[in-house]
Amino acid sequence: MARLVFAGSSDFAVPTLEALAAGPAELVGVLTQPERPAGRRRRLAPTPVGQRAAELGLAVLTPATLRTPEAEAALAALRPDVIVVVDYGLILPQRVLDLPPAGCINGHASLLPRWRGAAPIQRAIEAGDPVTGVSVMQMEKGLDTGPVYKIQETPIGELETAGELCPRLARLCAELLAATLPEILAGRLAPRPQDPAAATYAAKIAPEDAELDWDRPATELARQVRAFSPRPGAWTAWQGQRLKLHRAAAIPAQEGPPGRVWRAGPEGVDIAAGTGSVRALELQVPGGRVLAAREFLNGRALLGEQLGR
Structure with missing residues (x-):
């Protein structure tokens, strides 16, 4: 029976941990990032993977880095x-990559070589990709550059947010890894090299990425809203605060200059853009809950407001 170590940290990685724990390989340990302050009281808390691994009675290692002799030993x-490895968050040095005889296998939330890097789910939605998926690849030193064993596609819904797509891809990743790993370990599946010419990079989301520029086309802005929901949340300035939009659609109609709210009702808040308008379907003020447009407009007047800086 093969001896397996799983490395992961986020909620995205938990379904794979559970699938591997129930699989035929012997799960002998779990690598996850160290505890970090969480919640309003900033108390130390384990990662979602660390917490689930402890519940399953698995041995958990939490090194701050894998580059020390102690962590490697x-x-x-x-x-x-x-x-x-699934969404672990720490770099695996070459000595760790070379440690297991069968190597290190990664589950990645994109159709490699498209969207290598830190934010593949968000960047796929932001770019307007009609489909995305997961890839199982052999890890090497480069960033998501290793040869790919298998991919599984799934469509992106017309109004689907990153917060909705993420758990769908997490389950898909778990299923694909559980099905593929026995084939890899048995030597019945050979990986295929990626085409570097087709590679795109999913850059980490920077704070400035989340601000809405109303001079841009509505189609791009609506995708930006869905890509950054729930975190960090696409926002625009309104009455000296940040108004976040969490779900939006693009519509062709437009009245008034970019950033002007020209219609507000139960069906949504229509905001003029450079081309067309953004129909905001879910909104949030600082400290408040995410509300559907109908609820948000109770006691709030947005019609005629000019949004943005």
Whole structure:
């Protein structure tokens, strides 16, 4: 029976942890990032993977880096035949990549080589990709550059947000890894090199990425809203505060200059853009809940307001 170590940290990685724990390989340990302050009281809390691994009674290692002799020795002591990595968040140095005989296998939330990097789910929605998916790849030193064993596609819904797409891809990733790993370990599946010419980079989301520029076309702005919901939340200035939009659609009609709210009702808040308008369907003020347009407009007057700086 193959000895397996799983490396992951986020909610996205939990379904894969659970699938591997129930699989035929022996899950001998879990790597996850160290505890960090969380919540209003900023108390130390384990990662979602660390918490679930403890509930499953698995051995958990939480090194701050894998570049120390101590971390490498602790990992080597587990004698893994393979290391499976999903959204771990720490770099695996070459000595760790070379440690297991079957190498390190990564589950990545994109159709590689499209959207290598830190934010593939958000960038796929932002770019207007009609489909996305997950890839199972052999890890190497480069950023998501290794050869790919298998991919699985799924369509992106017309109004689907990153917050909705993420758990769908997490389940898909778990299913694909659970199905593919036995084939890899048995030597029945060979990876195919990626085409570097087709590669795109999913850059980490910077704070300035979330501000809405109303001079841009409505189609681009609506995708930006959905890509950054729920975090960090696309926003625009309104009455000295940040008004966040969490779901939006583009419509062809437009009245008034970019940023002007020209219609507000139960069906949504229509905001003029450079081309067309953005229909905001869910909105949020600082400290408040995300509300559907109908609820948000109770006690708030947006009609005629000029949004943006």
